[in-house]
Amino acid sequence: MKPIFEDKETGIRLYFGDALELLKKLPEESADLIFADPPYNLSNDGFTCHAGKRVSVNKGEWDKSKGIEEDFLFHYKWIEACKRVLKPNGTIWISGTYHSIYACGFALQKQGWHIINDICWFKPNASPNLSCRMFTASHETLIWAKKDKKAKHIFNYDLMRNGDWNGDFLKKPNKQMRSVWAINTPKNEEKKHGKHPTQKPESLLKRIILASSKEGDVVLDPFCGSGTTGVVALRYGRKFIGID
Numbered sequence: 001m002k003p004i005f006e007d008k009e010t011g012i013r014l015y016f017g018d019a020l021e022l023l024k025k026l027p028e029e030s031a032d033l034i035f036a037d038p039p040y041n042l043s044n045d046g047f048t049c050h051a052g053k054r055v056s057v058n059k060g061e062w063d064k065s066k067g068i069e070e071d072f073l074f075h076y077k078w079i080e081a082c083k084r085v086l087k088p089n090g091t092i093w094i095s096g097t098y099h100s101i102y103a104c105g106f107a108l109q110k111q112g113w114h115i116i117n118d119i120c121w122f123k124p125n126a127s128p129n130l131s132c133r134m135f136t137a138s139h140e141t142l143i144w145a146k147k148d149k150k151a152k153h154i155f156n157y158d159l160m161r162n163g164d165w166n167g168d169f170l171k172k173p174n175k176q177m178r179s180v181w182a183i184n185t186p187k188n189e190e191k192k193h194g195k196h197p198t199q200k201p202e203s204l205l206k207r208i209i210l211a212s213s214k215e216g217d218v219v220l221d222p223f224c225g226s227g228t229t230g231v232v233a234l235r236y237g238r239k240f241i242g243i244d
């Protein structure tokens with residue numbers, strides 16, 4: 001399997017294609033950490049608000065729902081493929097909204113993964129709701145899981161407790177990191193190389209990668225989009241495999 005980009009010095013490999021096919025070709029137990037931000041299945045021709053303007057919620061063809069059964073099967077299959085590729089003590093993070101995250105959680109449970117935490121990523125700068133007939137959506141859920149309850153996963157507790165987590169107004173200094181993370185959507189400077197409709201903020205990936213991996217580890221993202229996970233993995237001395 002040939003990457004479309006490879007840098008042997010830093011340990012980056014990028015693959016272009018279907019995650020379901022490409023994950024099968026990666027060696028068994030070769031990733032220390034997986035971060036996956038799969039399609040949300042929310043592109044249903046609705047509207048949202050961006051920079052004060054009414055805009056379509058549609059992200060692209062890849063984000064259209066094929067119905068709950070087929071969407072669930074897709075999530076079940078890629079999560080199963082990740083289980084083969086993840087090392088025994090490795091962990092997976094999956095992010096999503098209510099459109100997708102319950103299907104991912106159910107797939108994890110059906111496959112016998114052990115859920116360590118679910119994190120509420122609260123977006124203080126979320127867009128307003130235009131209909132004014134419901135609460136304004138302002139969070140995503142992240143599930144953090146390991147292959148087996150007895151697996152010895154990495155959790156850099158001291159760093160999470162004592163690190164300088166700038167901007168997280170829900171965390172007081174020297175207190176345990178809690179499961180609600182207040183992090184703004186990506187800054188403009190993170191979009192200077194182009195826009196991706198569902199780009200994750202670097203500070204979210206920084207927390208995930210520093211919490212649950214160590215230097216030299218292999219981080220895999222099977223739906224890497226603009227490459228946020230890779231940028232942060234590289235910044236903190238991790239290797240990176242990205243698929244999109």
Ligand SMILES: C[S@@+](CC[C@H](N)C(=O)[O-])C[C@H]1O[C@@H](n2cnc3c(N)ncnc32)[C@H](O)[C@@H]1O
Pocket residue numbers: 017018019020037038039040062196198199200201222223224225226227228229243244
């Ligand atoms: C929610 S976005 C990920 C955004 C990414 N976390 C970032 O920070 O830019 C999901 C990505 O999955 C990709 N995708 C959708 N279906 C896929 C598939 N079957 N295999 C691989 N990638 C897929 C899309 O092209 C899209 O870039």
